[in-house]
Amino acid sequence: MIDRFNIGRRALLGGAASAAALGLAGGAQAQKPLVVGFIYVGPRDDYGYNQAHAEAAAVLKKMAGVKVVEEEKVPETVAVEKSMESMINMDGATLLFPTSFGYFDPHMLRMAAKYPKVQFRHCGGLWNKAKNPMNTGSYFGYIDEAQYLAGIVAGMTTKSGKLGFVAAKPIPQVLRNINAFTLGARSVNPKATTQVIFTGDWSLPVKEAEATNSMIAQGVDVVTCHVDSPKVVIETAERAGIYTSGYHTNQAKLAPKGYLTGAEWQWEKIYVDFVETMKKGGVPGNFVRGGLKEGYVKTSPFGPAVSDAAKAKVEEARKGIVGGSFAIFKGPLKDNKGNTVIAAGTTYTQTEPVLEGMNYLVEGVLGATS
């Protein structure tokens, strides 16, 4: 009895909904807007990872015929599945961007199987054609290219030769940034070293401040970071009067004196591409990667403390990277324990999958991965 009643009620609701939808479709002359859903793991105005995505979402909002729905602070649990379902069923979203790493497996994959007509694109996940459905995909930027350029600026600017890197966890993406930053610095200043401190998690403001301060005490005079929100690190460094290099977005406002440059995402490039493809009736790419050349990442405008010589070095390296004549990771390359990690004669281009599994710190980095 109860079951039958439930089905009846559901059918009734369904009927009402489709009637309403029909009514709307009949009444509206204009084309239905494309609804795009964004899901963030943290607040979207954190000067960090989430803000970088939200800024790109804001660009989409200005496009004609596009409606953006957003939800922030969604944990990487079954909660994100509910957010996705509600965006699909309530808002009619047909393109979803769950932006945090842990959303991909199993949450996004589960929803993709349930809603095969909706397109899901995930930031940073390793999409696999053999295993994952075709209405899912992943996109990411080679931000280590921007970190390499920021490293050149840091290496040219430092007086003590000691650079600092506040990092959250020793995972491949973070290690790749630390290594690229260090290689950039040492390409212009072979004596430079990068002191790395792992705080243990993505957002620990007191630890991040403590890490920055203890590096300053050791004579570090340029500091950068890879945490969710660089705000605390940048502000602490600026207060102590040392130089900073940003991450995720532009933090120049937080450190008007010491901000050198920074590695920034430029997601709008990818998002606008995807949306335009969808509007033409196509399907966005399933595995999209790109760096400086594609415009997926960029460096912040130079701060007042950057010398002309440093700017020239950066532009030279940028030309090499964009033109494809220069690769960041090439042999012979040693890790900081003296082992050769890339043999002489081997050159890895950015698309090389080996690089997405990086598990070492290069020579010149003071620190350990465990």
Next chain:
Amino acid sequence: MDGSDLGLWGVPLAMLAGAIRVSTPFIFVSLGECLTERSGRINLGLEGTLMMGAMTAYGTALLSGSPWLGVLVAAGVGLMLGALHAALCQLPKVNDIATGIGLMLFGTGLAFFLGKPYIQPKAPNLGALDLGAWSSIPQVQQALQVNPLFLIGIVLAFALAWALKNTRWGLIVRLAGESVDAALAIGASVGRVRLLATAVGGAFAGIGGAFLSLYYPGSWNEGLSSGQGLMAVALVIFARWDPIRCLWASLLFGAAGAISPALQSVGVTQGYYLFSAAPYVLTLALMIATCSPARSLRGAPAELGAVK
């Protein structure tokens, strides 16, 4: 770089610096909880009060341009949250632990909700006194940058200890905590004493929050406290409800929190996850060391946790 290479000596120095920088919220919250518990009430909601204090202080400093006004407002908000807790607990058949947990979630949630617009803007900082100007070593100068709230916290700890021991007011607070009957016998209103003690305790916690958002780390965001309010409440237990010991315990916690970054910065990089856990290991170790079946809970107010 002569003068800046202290080698391993940098570690104890960094721990001292860490104790001075990190311990202030612990000092204020634990003193607030100490006062509240000495009057015979538990307030587990101080984590929420800490967050509300941090948020309102940041917002006030941002809008008014005066960080000290922010501290004052945070204290006021803490006072009200404390009073709310006390008032709820005075209703018949209300459990103060459950109310405290409820208020912790309420305070944290409300702070997140109202604090949304303050995540990005930059509020003025409380600033520090340079007490290390006499030294030529930059690390010592850096370590001895002391925020006035830290000094106020130290004075407060001694003042509270003295007042509890030597004043009539302190006697009544202790009586309310030790024996309701005795307090009633000398004509004190237990309800009013606890209301005042809980409210003032809340105000202390609010000031602790203001320190977090206005001095160190000095910005408002949702991960700001990461459980410091809760740790401070636990701290009171192994400080045996003594304000002076609360002070030492807070300093110890601050120093323990600085171990991991300090060791990594001098090149001891193995096992930093273990060092990061130092404050928690320390809590456990101290709990085990100070608790024995023979003298368990010495110093605990007798009325504390009494189920009515």
